[in-house]
Amino acid sequence: FDLDWAANTTGATLKAGDYFTIDLPDTVIYSTDSSPIDFPIYDQDGSGAVIANAHITAGANGATAKVVFTNWVENRYNVNGNIQLSARFDLTRVPVNQSTSFTVSVNAGKSNTTSSSGSVNVAGPQVLTDESLNKFAWYDTENPHLANWEIRINHKKAILPNATIHDTIVGSTERILKDTIRLSTVQMDQYGNDIAGTSTPVDLTGKLTMSDNDQTFTINVGNVNGEQYRLTYQSTYTEGTNLNNKLTLTSVDQTYTFDARFTRASSGGSGSGDLANKIKLTKVDEDDNTITLANAVFTVTKPDGTTFDLTTGADGTVTSEALVQGTYKVKEKTAPSGYELNDTEYTLEVTAAGGALQTITDKPIKTDISVTKTWVGPKAGPVTIHLFANGTDTGSTLTLDDSNNWTGSFTNLRKYDQSGTEIQYTITEDTVNGYDTTITGDQTTGFTVTNTEQPKNITPPKQNTTTPKTSDSTNIYLYIGMMFVGILTSGYLFSKRHSYR
Numbered sequence: 001f002d003l004d005w006a007a008n009t010t011g012a013t014l015k016a017g018d019y020f021t022i023d024l025p026d027t028v029i030y031s032t033d034s035s036p037i038d039f040p041i042y043d044q045d046g047s048g049a050v051i052a053n054a055h056i057t058a059g060a061n062g063a064t065a066k067v068v069f070t071n072w073v074e075n076r077y078n079v080n081g082n083i084q085l086s087a088r089f090d091l092t093r094v095p096v097n098q099s100t101s102f103t104v105s106v107n108a109g110k111s112n113t114t115s116s117s118g119s120v121n122v123a124g125p126q127v128l129t130d131e132s133l134n135k136f137a138w139y140d141t142e143n144p145h146l147a148n149w150e151i152r153i154n155h156k157k158a159i160l161p162n163a164t165i166h167d168t169i170v171g172s173t174e175r176i177l178k179d180t181i182r183l184s185t186v187q188m189d190q191y192g193n194d195i196a197g198t199s200t201p202v203d204l205t206g207k208l209t210m211s212d213n214d215q216t217f218t219i220n221v222g223n224v225n226g227e228q229y230r231l232t233y234q235s236t237y238t239e240g241t242n243l244n245n246k247l248t249l250t251s252v253d254q255t256y257t258f259d260a261r262f263t264r265a266s267s268g269g270s271g272s273g274d275l276a277n278k279i280k281l282t283k284v285d286e287d288d289n290t291i292t293l294a295n296a297v298f299t300v301t302k303p304d305g306t307t308f309d310l311t312t313g314a315d316g317t318v319t320s321e322a323l324v325q326g327t328y329k330v331k332e333k334t335a336p337s338g339y340e341l342n343d344t345e346y347t348l349e350v351t352a353a354g355g356a357l358q359t360i361t362d363k364p365i366k367t368d369i370s371v372t373k374t375w376v377g378p379k380a381g382p383v384t385i386h387l388f389a390n391g392t393d394t395g396s397t398l399t400l401d402d403s404n405n406w407t408g409s410f411t412n413l414r415k416y417d418q419s420g421t422e423i424q425y426t427i428t429e430d431t432v433n434g435y436d437t438t439i440t441g442d443q444t445t446g447f448t449v450t451n452t453e454q455p456k457n458i459t460p461p462k463q464n465t466t467t468p469k470t471s472d473s474t475n476i477y478l479y480i481g482m483m484f485v486g487i488l489t490s491g492y493l494f495s496k497r498h499s500y501r
Contacts, residue, residue: 001087003104003116005067005271006080014079016071019052023064025102027094028087030056030063041067041081041269051271054083061090067269075278075319081271089122096124125191131155134192135247137262140234146177147237147262151247152192153229160224160251168216169235170244175214180234183219185227194230202229224251237262278355279320279328279348283312283336286361291418292316293362297334303327312336323350335362337420367415369425370446371398373406377435377453384430385449389413389423400449 003022007014024030037056043049051072057064065085073079094100100122105115132154140146151167154160165183169176187198202221209218221229237243242263249256281298285291296312303326310318328348335341339362348356371385382401387394387410398408416422425443435451 001085001104003083003085004080005083005106007073008078008080010077010079014069014073014076016069016074018073019066019068020107021064021066022083022085023105023108024062024085024087025104026059026062027090027100027102028062029090030058030085030087036267039267039269041083041271043072044081044270044272051079051081051273052269054267054269056085056267061093063087073273075322076273079271079273081269083267083269085267089120091122091124094122096122127190128155128192131192132158132256133247133249133258135245135258135260137243137245137260140237144239145237146234147174147243149233149235149245149260149262151229151231151258152188153231153249154224154226155188155192155228157226157228158224158254159226160221160249160254163221163224163249163251165219165221165231166216166248166250167218167233168212168246170246172215172241172243174236174238174243176210176217177234177236178208178210178214178217180232181208181217181219182232183221184230186230188228199230277322277325277350279310279323279330279350280317280355280357281310281312281319281330282317282357282359284316284359284361285339286363289359289361293336293339295334295336296332296339296360296362298330298360299333301329301331309333319355323355325350328356330358330360332360332362338414338416338418339364365415367413367443369410369413369427369443371400371408371410371427372446372448373400374448374450375406375435375453376450379406380432380435380451383432383449383451386428386430387413388426388428390417391424391426 001024005020005022007020037058039054040050041052041054043051049072050070052067052069054065054067057066063085065083067083069079089100098121099119101117101119103115103117105113107113131152134152134155135149137147137149140148151165153165167176181204183202183204184199185202186200187195189195204219207220207222209220210216211218217233219231235243242261245260245262247258247260279300283293283296285293292312293316294312294314296316298310298318299307300310300320301307303324308320310320312318326349328350329345330348331345332342342360342362344360346358346360348358350356369387373383379402382399385398385400385408387396387398396410398410400406400408410425413425414423427439427447427449429437429439429449429451431437432451434454436454438450438452439447440450441447
C-alpha cells in the first residue's frame, strides 16, 4: 500500500506525541516475520531527521498502523507525506481472478475519520504450460541476513542429455551457502506444486562445484529423461538491498535461462512541512562549513524598528518564536570565542508561506609565528624547523638559510581551537651536527633558535723531559789553556820584578 497523508488542517499546532492511525482492510495479512513492525518516517529533504515513528499492530486479519509525530513537527504547518505498508491478500477471503474492492481508514472511530477505497485484481494459481525453469525467493524468518531460494526445473518433462545447472549471484558481494544446496527429483501437479511423497534427494557428491568466491555453483545433473527437479539453497542477504541472480539450464542441444531478484518487503515513509513564520539562523566556520558554532549572538531588527537577540545553541542553530510577516534585519552582535565578528547585515523576509533561513559564516582568528636563526660560531647549512600545536606535530616546516637571511614565519594559523581555547604553538629544530641548540621566545613575540658551536678538543704540546746539564764538556780545553797562559804570565812578571831589584 502506497498512501499519501496530510495534516495540513492543523495549522502550526502539531506537537510531539500527536498521532494518526491507518487501518488496513481485513482482507490482508501483515506478516511481522517478513515486514518490520516499527519504522521511522523521514524528512523528505534528505537530512535524516525523523518526523514520525510508525508502529504496526497486526491482527488475524488486517492491521493498524499508528504514526506518532516527533518534535520535528513543532512550529511547522502543512505537514504531509507518504507511507508504504507491505502486506499480502488473504486468498481465503479474496476471490481470485476478479476485481475486489477494499477500504483504508484513517483515525477510525474518531471524529475526524476519513477513508479511501480502491480495487485490485488478485490472480490465482495458474496452470503451467511448457515451463522449463522458474525461480523465486523469500525472506528467512529466523535470520534477517539470509534469503531462501527455490527453483522449479523441467516441469515440462523434457529429455535433456548431459544436463547442467549453473546458478550465480550478479552485481553483489553476497555468497551462496554451499551446505544448504539441496536437489531432489519430484513429481509436480499442473500448478507446479510437489505431489506429497514423491521427493527423492539427489546425491551431489562429485556433481557440485563452487566458484567465484561462493557466488556461483554448477551441478552436473547428467542425462534427464523427463524427470522433474526441485532445487533449494540459501544465500547471504543485506537487508534493504536488491539481490539479483541468474540461473541457466543447459543440455546438449538446449539452453534455458531465468533471471530472479529478491528484496525484502519493506515499510517506510517520508514527509515534509513548512517552517511557520520563524527565522532560523545557522552559524558555521568560514573555512569548514561542517563546523557549526555555538554562542554566536545576533541582533534582529523587526519591521517596526524594535530589536531582540538570538543566540546559537550547541548545534550552531537558533530559531525564533513565531513572527509577524515583514522584513527583518539580522546582524551579528557577539562572535563565538576564537572567531572574528561578521559585520554583514542580512535582510530576511518572513511571509505567510513560511519562515526564513540564513547561514552565516565567521572567520577563525588567525596568527603568524616568526622564527629567527642565529649562530655562535661558523654558519652551517640550511636548517629545518618543525611546528607543533598543543604538543602535536602539525606537519608544517620552515627551511632557514642564507637565502632568506635565516628568518621565516608560519602563517595563517588558527589562534584558537573549536572550544575557544588558545592553541599553544612550539617549535623544534632538526639536529645540526657540531652545534648545541637553544630555543627562546614564544608564539607571540616569535622564536629565536640559537646554534652554538661545540668546543673542539685541542692536543697540548709535548713536554721535554730531558734533565738539564750542570756543565759543558765541550769547553774544558779552553779552561786548561787559560790556566796555562795565566801561569806563564805570572812567572814572567815575577822574574821581571826580581831583576829590577
